[in-house]
Amino acid sequence: MIFWNSIIVGFKQIWSYKFRSFLTMLGISLGVSSLIAMSAIVNGMENGMKEGFIASGGLDKVVIDDQSVPTYQEHLAEMAPGKTMKDIDALRANASMLKHISPEISTNTRYAFRGDIRTRASEITGVTEDALFINQHEIEYGRWFTKLDEENGSPVCVIGTQIRDELFGNPDVIGEEIIPLGEQIIIGEQLFTIVGMFQHYESEVARRERLEKRAAQALLPKGPEKAFKPTVTSTDNSRSWGPRRGRGGGWAFDRKNSTIYIPLKTALVRFRIAEDSLQLDDIDIQVADYEKLEDSLQQTRNILMITHNGIEDFTFNTQESNSETIEQSIQNSRRSGTIISIIALIVGGIGVMNIMLASISERIREIGLRKAMGATNSAVFTQIIIESIVLSSLGGLIGLAISYGLVYIVGSLSTSNAPVIKIENLIISMSFAIIIGLIAGLYPSLKAAKLDPIQALRYE
Amino acid sequence: MALVELKNVSKIYQVGDEEIRALDNITLDIESGEFISIIGPSGSGKSTLMHLLGCLDTPTHGTLTLDGIQIQNASPMQLAAIRNRKIGFVFQSFNLLPKLNVAQNIEVPMIYAGVPARERHERVMEALKRVNLENRARHRPMQLSGGQQQRVAIARALINNPRIVFADEPTGNLDTHTGETILSLFRELSQHGHTIVLVTHNPEIAAVTPRKIEIRDGKISLTLDERLSGKNLHIQS
Ligand SMILES: Nc1ncnc2c1ncn2[C@@H]1O[C@H](COP(=O)(O)OP(=O)(O)OP(=O)(O)O)[C@@H](O)[C@H]1O
Numbered sequence: 001m002i003f004w005n006s007i008i009v010g011f012k013q014i015w016s017y018k019f020r021s022f023l024t025m026l027g028i029s030l031g032v033s034s035l036i037a038m039s040a041i042v043n044g045m046e047n048g049m050k051e052g053f054i055a056s057g058g059l060d061k062v063v064i065d066d067q068s069v070p071t072y073q074e075h076l077a078e079m080a081p082g083k084t085m086k087d088i089d090a091l092r093a094n095a096s097m098l099k100h101i102s103p104e105i106s107t108n109t110r111y112a113f114r115g116d117i118r119t120r121a122s123e124i125t126g127v128t129e130d131a132l133f134i135n136q137h138e139i140e141y142g143r144w145f146t147k148l149d150e151e152n153g154s155p156v157c158v159i160g161t162q163i164r165d166e167l168f169g170n171p172d173v174i175g176e177e178i179i180p181l182g183e184q185i186i187i188g189e190q191l192f193t194i195v196g197m198f199q200h201y202e203s204e205v206a207r208r209e210r211l212e213k214r215a216a217q218a219l220l221p222k223g224p225e226k227a228f229k230p231t232v233t234s235t236d237n238s239r240s241w242g243p244r245r246g247r248g249g250g251w252a253f254d255r256k257n258s259t260i261y262i263p264l265k266t267a268l269v270r271f272r273i274a275e276d277s278l279q280l281d282d283i284d285i286q287v288a289d290y291e292k293l294e295d296s297l298q299q300t301r302n303i304l305m306i307t308h309n310g311i312e313d314f315t316f317n318t319q320e321s322n323s324e325t326i327e328q329s330i331q332n333s334r335r336s337g338t339i340i341s342i343i344a345l346i347v348g349g350i351g352v353m354n355i356m357l358a359s360i361s362e363r364i365r366e367i368g369l370r371k372a373m374g375a376t377n378s379a380v381f382t383q384i385i386i387e388s389i390v391l392s393s394l395g396g397l398i399g400l401a402i403s404y405g406l407v408y409i410v411g412s413l414s415t416s417n418a419p420v421i422k423i424e425n426l427i428i429s430m431s432f433a434i435i436i437g438l439i440a441g442l443y444p445s446l447k448a449a450k451l452d453p454i455q456a457l458r459y460e
Numbered sequence: 461m462a463l464v465e466l467k468n469v470s471k472i473y474q475v476g477d478e479e480i481r482a483l484d485n486i487t488l489d490i491e492s493g494e495f496i497s498i499i500g501p502s503g504s505g506k507s508t509l510m511h512l513l514g515c516l517d518t519p520t521h522g523t524l525t526l527d528g529i530q531i532q533n534a535s536p537m538q539l540a541a542i543r544n545r546k547i548g549f550v551f552q553s554f555n556l557l558p559k560l561n562v563a564q565n566i567e568v569p570m571i572y573a574g575v576p577a578r579e580r581h582e583r584v585m586e587a588l589k590r591v592n593l594e595n596r597a598r599h600r601p602m603q604l605s606g607g608q609q610q611r612v613a614i615a616r617a618l619i620n621n622p623r624i625v626f627a628d629e630p631t632g633n634l635d636t637h638t639g640e641t642i643l644s645l646f647r648e649l650s651q652h653g654h655t656i657v658l659v660t661h662n663p664e665i666a667a668v669t670p671r672k673i674e675i676r677d678g679k680i681s682l683t684l685d686e687r688l689s690g691k692n693l694h695i696q697s
């Protein structure tokens with residue numbers, strides 16, 4: 001009963017100093033909202049990482065990166081050959097432990113046009129069929145490049161669905177699936193013919209959402225036929241790559257969906273100024289057996305050391321090391337975010353303690369009077385600490401509301417993964433607010449409980 | 461047995477090296493139903509005595525029994541319970557809680573006594589009737605006159621049916637006329653059997669009570685009791 005009454009008295013007290021209480025709560029609100037928003041953002045990052053893994057090939061994919069030559073070979077740096085077709089040939093001939101070897105030449109352009117409509121691809125790269133396997137692409141419509149395309153360096157391309165969405169129309173918007181095989185687009189001022197299109201890659205969640213949306217739309221009465229206007233599609237962000245990309249979708253899938261592949265030779269002859277250079281931009285490899293990753297890489301290294309004249313100007317970038325660094329950076333983000341939020345909460349808690357101390361020194365007579373009327377020390381203690389907890393909990397609730405707003409804003413601004421608020425983050429953050437209220441109220445409550453009623457009644 | 465029994469009670473304050481004997485070896489009985497005033501000049505120790513009698517404080521030396529309970533060794537929690545059930549206070553400056561309305565102010569002691577809400581409400585209305593303020597239940601203290609506020613304070617002091625009510629200069633903040641109505645209210649309560657102790661420095665106010673105890677320098681210097689053979693003078697050493 002005294003407990004319940006204390007809560008009511010606490011609310012009244014807070015209400016009678018609305019503005020002051022509100023300012024105090026705000027400190028807690030900021031702490032709570034930053035804690036929730038931070039975890040939501042990190043959750044989003046984590047989801048993105050997981051999806052990224054699914055989207056960008058398995059652990060058996062290894063990227064051969066350039067590396068500045070080791071110090072003991074510095075005098076040879078000028079002679080470092082870099083990645084060339086020679087490496088590919090040697091690896092194809094000798095690297096028995098590799099399943100796929102994918103040479104890549106990038107076109108150094110990102111834009112594809114259809115008339116005035118422009119889209120930004122995640123990559124426009126010359127590749128061989130190996131890239132399909134390593135990056136786990138599936139061609140749903142049309143075909144891959146023929147031998148002839150590859151030998152002639154023909155201006156043909158295979159595109160991801162998002163390129164189609166932006167250049168020809170998004171099926172979710174126009175209501176029908178356009179398959180632009182045989183259509184021509186312009187890449188780097190040259191006409192290319194689309195010969196194939198990949199399947200649409202998306203996370204499970206995104207697929208479900210999209211299908212539900214489509215089902216809901218099918219139930220609606222059909223309005224007048226919507227004419228396809230590309231400017232409209234670009235504002236619809238349910239499936240677009242770039243700064244206006246959709247919420248909830250993984251960037252890794254978006255990235256994969258906005259791929260344009262052209263034959264390796266095409267990239268070489270049509271986009272290289274020095275046409276005779278066989279310099280590659282990238283070599284991706286896939287080991288045959290992930291269990292033997294170390295051995296496979298050692299074999300690869302041995303072969304490459306021969307083609308590179310013994311100069312070690314390359315390094316292996318495994319998915320594993322990628323995932324470790326990503327995990328590390330997510331850990332770091334989480335940790336620093338938590339620390340910042342907890343500092344904010346502590347500052348908020350100091351604010352609460354401050355206001356509770358002010359509150360009890362304003363109410364010394366009241367406390368003395370209540371004691372004279374029979375309030376025990378513990379009743380006074382309970383009243384003050386509940387007031388403190390009510391104050392910080394209200395702050396926490398405001399913080400909860402703020403965090404939703406914050407997460408919404410971050411979600412619509414960021415190009416990476418949409419933040420995800422989890423129930424446990426809400427519970428943890430609210431618990432923090434309550435605990436902070438408890439701790440901040442402890443000293444003022446003890447002080448109030450220990451007040452000598454006679455001194456308190458004398459106090460003017 | 462008397463309601464209150466004080467035996468050789470002293471209250472000594474230590475201020476630095478100095479020892480202040482606010483009360484010095486006081487022996488006093490108050491019977492149940494008595495209407496008594498404690499009188500004396502400023503600084504004589506009246507309030508200190510009232511605080512001891514009202515269980516807000518414990519004596520440095522001596523024994524104090526209230527309603528058969530030994531007070532001098534009681535814990536703060538026991539003292540709080542005794543104040544809640546057996547004692548009512550009325551102060552010079554009314555001491556109502558400004559954020560609460562009249563009814564809520566009167567309710568406070570019952571909340572600490574654990575009285576259920578329904579009964580609290582009934583008793584508040586009863587108490588308001590007794591002090592003639594039944595239509596002011598929802599008013600804030602600031603919306604009442606000084607005399608009305610003091611009546612609310614009296615209603616609050618009586619709400620748990622205490623064994624004894626202490627009033628420390630209850631008319632000090634009121635004009636003469638209003639003061640008189642408050643005093644007649646006390647007289648009326650006394651006639652209904654309440655035990656009331658008036659603390660004042662004003663002999664005119666003390667005149668309303670049959671028994672008067674005068675304090676000087678922490679000692680009882682004079683006891684006047686009209687009930688004993690007219691104007692009996694009893695001087696204690
Ligand atoms: N906490 C304390 N510490 C030291 N001295 C005290 C304390 N409380 C009271 N005194 C002293 O005890 C003496 C009696 O004080 P008390 O308040 O009882 O006087 P009073 O008779 O009520 O005076 P007044 O009519 O002015 O209210 C005074 O000399 C006072 O200074």
Ligand SMILES: [Mg+2]
Nearest residue numbers: 506507508628
């Ligand atoms: Mg006094």
